[in-house]
Amino acid sequence: MLRNFGRLSQAAARLSGSTAASVIRTQGRRCISSSTPLQGTKYYYRAIATEHPKGRVIAGDLIVAFMWYWILYHMWYEPEHLFGEFEYPDAAKWTDQELGIPADDE
Numbered sequence: 001m002l003r004n005f006g007r008l009s010q011a012a013a014r015l016s017g018s019t020a021a022s023v024i025r026t027q028g029r030r031c032i033s034s035s036t037p038l039q040g041t042k043y044y045y046r047a048i049a050t051e052h053p054k055g056r057v058i059a060g061d062l063i064v065a066f067m068w069y070w071i072l073y074h075m076w077y078e079p080e081h082l083f084g085e086f087e088y089p090d091a092a093k094w095t096d097q098e099l100g101i102p103a104d105d106e
Contacts, residue, residue, distance in 0.1 A: 074081060096103065
């Protein structure tokens with residue numbers, strides 16, 4: 001399909017005498033963009049950007065590691081955030097009736 005488009009642009013250039021179409025023909029591959037690349041990055045059209053700066057990758061890993069440290073530390077040492085703040089009942093203070101144990105004289 002792109003070959004057909006190239007042939008059509010060449011035919012249009014011959015008919016119109018336009019120099020813009022001849023520039024497209026001489027480049028070999030069309031490159032469509034709306035602005036210049038920033039900071040030496042590349043354009044990715046319908047593809048996943050696989051090249052990331054090494055500093056950003058390291059910074060992202062450090063942020064994620066700190067986040068998981070924070071979550072796991074507070075779940076282990078401060079579980080009352082999840083389960084509520086209450087004193088654990090002392091089983092030695094419960095009576096036999098509260099525990100459902102029948103009396104000895106029965």
